[in-house]
Amino acid sequence: MTAYVIPAHDIVGLPVAGTSDLFPVRRVYCVGRNYAGHAREMGSDPTREPPFFFSKPGDAQAVVPAAPNRVLELPYPPLTNNLHYECELVVALGKGGANISVEDAASHIFGYAVGFDMTRRDLQFKMRDVGRPWEIGKAFDYSAPIGLITRAEDAGDINHAAIQLDVDGVTKQSSHISELIWSISETIANLSTYFTLAPGDLIFSGTPEGVGAVVRGNVLEGKVAGLSPITVKLV
Numbered sequence: 001m002t003a004y005v006i007p008a009h010d011i012v013g014l015p016v017a018g019t020s021d022l023f024p025v026r027r028v029y030c031v032g033r034n035y036a037g038h039a040r041e042m043g044s045d046p047t048r049e050p051p052f053f054f055s056k057p058g059d060a061q062a063v064v065p066a067a068p069n070r071v072l073e074l075p076y077p078p079l080t081n082n083l084h085y086e087c088e089l090v091v092a093l094g095k096g097g098a099n100i101s102v103e104d105a106a107s108h109i110f111g112y113a114v115g116f117d118m119t120r121r122d123l124q125f126k127m128r129d130v131g132r133p134w135e136i137g138k139a140f141d142y143s144a145p146i147g148l149i150t151r152a153e154d155a156g157d158i159n160h161a162a163i164q165l166d167v168d169g170v171t172k173q174s175s176h177i178s179e180l181i182w183s184i185s186e187t188i189a190n191l192s193t194y195f196t197l198a199p200g201d202l203i204f205s206g207t208p209e210g211v212g213a214v215v216r217g218n219v220l221e222g223k224v225a226g227l228s229p230i231t232v233k234l235v
């Protein structure tokens with residue numbers, strides 16, 4: 001029998017609401033600047049230029065399941081003095097494909113979750129300003145806490161849902177999914193022209209305005225109406 005020469009790594013499984021089943025994570029794609037207010041606060045024009053994408057690792061070193069009604073303790077990452085939260089609607093694909101049409105995109109969605117695109121903003125800007133990849137600012141250890149996945153049919157009218165993030169009980173981000181520059185279906189369609197998508201892929205759909213720095217001890221609560229909220233404490 002053929003064996004792996006080192007132990008094979010595990011797939012991250014995100015719990016699915018209302019079941020004891022897990023959603024197996026494959027890739028983690030993220031959309032940059034997909035709310036006008038956030039594009040402005042990042043110093044760019046919120047024009048409807050095509051969406052752009054970056055990735056985070058899909059392994060357990062980056063993706064951390066956040067159980068409901070529990071505080072997930074997340075280590076403050078090294079080499080930053082400016083760690084930012086970005087609360088986002090995460091789309092979980094149940095079906096893959098390339099060149100998916102906008103009209104057909106919704107049928108590829110398994111469900112949705114709340115996630116934080118944690119960002120070492122100082123490193124991201126340092127790389128951005130010299131035209132280098134964002135990896136060290138975006139794709140670090142524990143950079144993608146994600147809550148329970150709610151099946152699409154149980155998530156209500158997600159395209160108009162409220163999205164909110166509080167830090168220590170003070171609301172910092174508050175918007176609606178309807179404010180997305182590129183809708184969920186448009187995002188899936190566009191992303192699938194660059195990459196063949198597959199079941200298990202996650203898409204962080206972008207963050208509203210109001211991002212900011214957090215420090216050890218801060219408690220971050222993220223909510224999207226209709227989905228299970230997540231609570232993260234930086235330690």
Ligand code: MN
Pocket residue numbers: 030031032086088117204206207
């Ligand atoms: Mn983001």
